[in-house]
Amino acid sequence: MTPRGETSMVPPPEFESYYGRQIIKTPTWKTPDVPLYLFLGGMGGASAVLAEVAASSGRPDLERVARVTAAGSAALGTVALVHDLGRPERFLNMLRVLKPTSPLSVGSFILAPFASLSGAAAASFLTGRLPRLGRLAGVGAAALGPPLATYTGALLANTAVPAWHEAHRELPFIFAGSGAAAAGGMAMVFSPCAQAGPARRMVLMGAAMEIVGAERLLDRIGLVGEPYRTGRPGRLMSVSRSLTAVAAGATLVLGRRSRAVSALAGAACVGASVLTRFGIFEAGLASARDPKYTVVPQKERIAARERAAVGR
Amino acid sequence: MGRLSGRLDDVTADAGYEDHPPRVGFFTDTSVCIGCKACEVACKTWNSVPDDGYLLTGMSYDNTQALGASTWRHVAFVEKSSEVSLPVDLGMPSMSLPGADPSAAGQATESGDGVVTWLMSSDVCKHCTHAACLDVCPTGSLFRTEFGTVVVQPDICNGCGYCVPACPYGVIDLREDDGRAFKCTLCYDRLKEGQQPACAQACPTESIQFGELDELRERADARLAELHEKGVDVARLYGRDPEDGVGGGGAFFLLLDEPEVYGLPPDPVVTTRDLGSIWKHVAMAAAALTGVGVAAAVGRRR
Secondary structure (H helix, E strand, O other): OOOOOOOOOOOOOOOOOOOOOOOOOOOOOOOOHHHHHHHHHHHHHHHHHHHHHHHHOOOHHHHHHHHHHHHHHHHHHHHHHHHHOOOHHHHHHHHOOOOOOOHHHHHHHHHHHHHHHHHHHHHHHHHOOOHHHHHHHHHHHHHHHHHHHHHHHHHHHOOOOHHHHOOOOOHHHHHHHHHHHHHHHHHHHHOOHHHOHHHHHHHHHHHHHHHHHHHHHHHHOHHHHHHHOOHHHHHHHHHHHHHHHHHHHHHHHHOOOOHHHHHHHHHHHHHHHHHHHHHHHHHHHHHHHOHHHHHHHHHHHHHHHHHHHHHO | OOOOOOOOOOHHHHOOOOOOOOOEEEEEEHHHOOOOOHHHHHHHHHHOOOOOOOOOOOOOOOOOOOOEOOEOEEEEEEEEEEOOOOOOOOOOOOOOOOOOOOOOOOOEEEEOOEEEEEEEEEEEOOOOOOOHHHHHOOOOOEEEOOOOOEEEOOOOOOOOOOHHHHOOOOOOEEOOOOOOEEOOOOOHHHHHOOOOOHHHHHOOOOOEEEEEHHHHHHHHHHHHHHHHHOOOOOOEEEOOOOOOOOOOOOEEEEEOOOHHHHOOOOOOOOHHHHHHHHHHHHHHHHHHHHHHHHHHHOOOOO
16 A cells, blocks of 8 residues: 555556445444444543542542543433434343344443443532442443443444454554543543643543554555545544644643643544544445445455465 | 354354254355346245335346345346357457357347346345354344344344444345344245245246255355356356355355456455454553553652
């Protein structure tokens, strides 16, 4: 694959198809329900971690924001997920079996306890009741938070959608980084600079993880990475990357001193995280709609096998 | 949980059936398909599958277009213009032996400006040995039957839609007004009564053959050898190999061109073949996020 920005001297791949029709089905998951859920799971999961960091270092204002963000994201995310179902009244069937082969099943068994625990932790913190139990619930939510933020990578990757499946190594890291940046960003918006140190560090580390993950993805997956660079998803990804980089830079330079810059940079991180999820989601849809992304890599796979067989 | 990829000779036992009938399936020999669509009609009628629009596509005789929630058999019509493959040997000079060009394959017909090669093929759910739809279904609605086929239980499906992008062939889909996922059941009800599926019964040319999978594979091998002997070198079996990316299909095909020409993926692989790597990377990323939290905590005290 040629590096981005350079013109390829190789002609575009030729392939045959059935009247240009797509081969795999376009995912039926609804927009904005599912990309929003991906975002909320990431921000909520990382916020639960941040809440425990705040609690253990005595930062009550930061803890409040993180606990409310974790609980609110889980609640909203659950609503988005149920609303996306073709038969929402049957949402409890999600908990009928636990199947490791289905990331959606595993995710349901992460989301359900996470929503309960983060909700209990937030309620306890806000009301001051049952503080020990509340803290215990918070620790439980913090343990489930990282799996919640990252399993969505498996959710997308465990499909036949070329741009998602081929990205299965990087997607969990992009989602983890993007979730950390959003959680830190949300905390920067709503807590005083003096308490927001861990939030700022989360933004910086999360932004780095997200940007490096996305770069590695595009360098590695070749043709099926094209939807991440072109069209609407390409623009979403590119705006998100710039926004994240600028916000992280502002956080590094002025985050500790300026409340206004801190709030703006935090909000930019949250916005960039939303854009990343929509970009990745829509890139998958684009790669499903064009038979090129299904046929060409598979033909190349066959050709490589045949070459290996001849060489043997 | 069963095996996720590779060769698997008794998929039904792997799914937990101790005592079970032999695995059954379809062998669709497209070299004798005449495009009558009797299979489509028989399927719709027997299974009470609702209509999915009466659009004229304008692209070919194929107004059905693709498999979907309300189309469980789909007859593809491929019209290929070709200047070289004349149905009658006119003694034109050529680089090969006269009459040796096999690409017409007995399905060519003359038209005004040359030749149109006709390919017709009745597509159906492959009832994969390693079925991605079944693997990713979070409710257990999709299950492996005692016949080794893959069936949706409509009373359990909650319309999450995960099976739709999981299928490497684009077979299963959600019915929009209903919200649930539907696909070919290989006439599960008829199998239980010892009958063959409606499409196979209705097929007038025995292009769709139903039977025990082992026997169908032998029949297909014999048919392929026969066609190759007649010089139809383009004939190939699709989905027959138990070593392929889905462990072989319960429904497989004899094709006269590349799979993608019929709208089939050339080298489908069940997504869960990579499940180990997928979960491994999730675990590493989750650990990294925990690490980010720890690192954020140990920074300076402001």
